Amino acid sequence: MSSISTDVLIIGAGPSGCVSAAYLHRQGINVKVVEKSQFPRFVIGESLLPRCMDHFQEVGLLDCLKAEGFEVKPGARFLRDDIVCHFDFSKKHTEGWDWTWQVPRADFDNTLAQELIKRGVDIAFQHEVVDVIFNDDGSSQTTIKNAEGEAYQVKAKFIVDSSGYGRVLPRLLGLDKPSSMPEHSSIFTHVNDLKRPEGKEGTMITFDVLDKDTWFWVIPFSNGITSLGFVGKNEFIDSFEGTTTERMKQMIETSEYYKKRFSGLDFEFDPICIRNYSKAVTKFYGNGFVLTGNSAEFLDPVFSSGVTFATESALCSAKLIAKQLQGETVDWEKEYADYITYGVDVFRTYVEEWYTGNLQTLFFHRPENPDIKKQICAVLAGYVWDKTNPFVRKHKRIVANLAHLINMEKEQANR
Numbered sequence: 001m002s003s004i005s006t007d008v009l010i011i012g013a014g015p016s017g018c019v020s021a022a023y024l025h026r027q028g029i030n031v032k033v034v035e036k037s038q039f040p041r042f043v044i045g046e047s048l049l050p051r052c053m054d055h056f057q058e059v060g061l062l063d064c065l066k067a068e069g070f071e072v073k074p075g076a077r078f079l080r081d082d083i084v085c086h087f088d089f090s091k092k093h094t095e096g097w098d099w100t101w102q103v104p105r106a107d108f109d110n111t112l113a114q115e116l117i118k119r120g121v122d123i124a125f126q127h128e129v130v131d132v133i134f135n136d137d138g139s140s141q142t143t144i145k146n147a148e149g150e151a152y153q154v155k156a157k158f159i160v161d162s163s164g165y166g167r168v169l170p171r172l173l174g175l176d177k178p179s180s181m182p183e184h185s186s187i188f189t190h191v192n193d194l195k196r197p198e199g200k201e202g203t204m205i206t207f208d209v210l211d212k213d214t215w216f217w218v219i220p221f222s223n224g225i226t227s228l229g230f231v232g233k234n235e236f237i238d239s240f241e242g243t244t245t246e247r248m249k250q251m252i253e254t255s256e257y258y259k260k261r262f263s264g265l266d267f268e269f270d271p272i273c274i275r276n277y278s279k280a281v282t283k284f285y286g287n288g289f290v291l292t293g294n295s296a297e298f299l300d301p302v303f304s305s306g307v308t309f310a311t312e313s314a315l316c317s318a319k320l321i322a323k324q325l326q327g328e329t330v331d332w333e334k335e336y337a338d339y340i341t342y343g344v345d346v347f348r349t350y351v352e353e354w355y356t357g358n359l360q361t362l363f364f365h366r367p368e369n370p371d372i373k374k375q376i377c378a379v380l381a382g383y384v385w386d387k388t389n390p391f392v393r394k395h396k397r398i399v400a401n402l403a404h405l406i407n408m409e410k411e412q413a414n415r
């Protein structure tokens, strides 16, 4: 078997792998990216958060993305019955980006990868990692199969596993553990949005809350296509019969707000169903490797945090890898695992409190409290490490406590 050597092997060319490669390449570190599929390829995860703009900017990937003219996302709208809760990213507690994009990921990820290739980064498409062996000093030999099915080896000083749902190292090293999140599933597709209304109504990203556990996303792209997806308990997804196309068509009819706009439209592809999408691992790093993005942990799509964690973890770990390769000591537990876990745990609380109904009580309570809204908005923009925000610092209690107060007030008013 032939063999090549590199400093860092990156598995996967999604946003996580690309941000990692961009940073390391700029530091003069030799990287090789191996990507199982041929780009452009479809992947779900189309609504970004302002926080990830910081990451793309820091590694110099913002300009190539701006040139694509993706649909700007200045906030997000949540609907329940007749109540609208609209978050505007320019009105948030934490300073930072007040907009981001809603993107077809095939184009978005391909833009990132092509920009890296232009800069001289070695990305091998249709090359799949099939095995890895680690030595005591953390260096490794990875076996990769190319499109022709031929195997070769890559010797690396360090591996970044950014393989997303491929979960390469969690599978090969037995690092998977059951997620603490409730078992939820999703079904989604794209439509040519022929009845899209003019103006903001047509382009605004919206989460239509069908009941406490079930919601419907509408993510319009600048190319006239709109992403539609339902999320709910497995029982909800299973309560519809037929093919994924038939089930999705029936689900669209359950949205009072959107059924007129989307019923009767053909789907761009047969709807895809992902069951039990939440993932977790026993550890985020080991001797000679780190897990970033979805390969490490995925909570839930409700607040669109996936890509932002993918790029945050990629950038944070790339900086530590550069330090380590320069001979400095890195405390991976403190500088990586603890840091990432802090942000993930803030979002975990918000996801959990969404499905307990407590966060929905806050979102749809009227009149709105502008200060509270700004603080929650900063969390929804991805600024979950800002401890000046009480909705970050006290995340474990604050949502539940406020919802309790609102419910008590309502009870008293009804007496």
Ligand code: FAD
Binding pocket: 011, 012, 013, 014, 015, 016, 017, 034, 035, 036, 037, 043, 044, 045, 046, 047, 048, 049, 127, 128, 129, 130, 162, 163, 164, 165, 166, 167, 168, 186, 229, 274, 277, 292, 293, 294, 295, 298, 300, 301, 304, 305, 306, 307, 308, 310
């Ligand atoms: P990916 O983007 O998945 O990239 C991983 C790459 O690794 C892939 O290209 C894959 O081909 C490659 N790969 C896999 N195995 C191998 C192998 N053996 N060898 C080589 N390469 C390999 N996130 C958001 O931010 N916003 C959203 O709106 C959103 N909606 C979602 C909706 C649903 C229903 C679900 C389930 C998730 C959603 N997410 C969302 C999460 C989002 O999909 C991920 O968090 C994001 O794509 C992670 O990026 P990544 O770079 O880690 O992985």
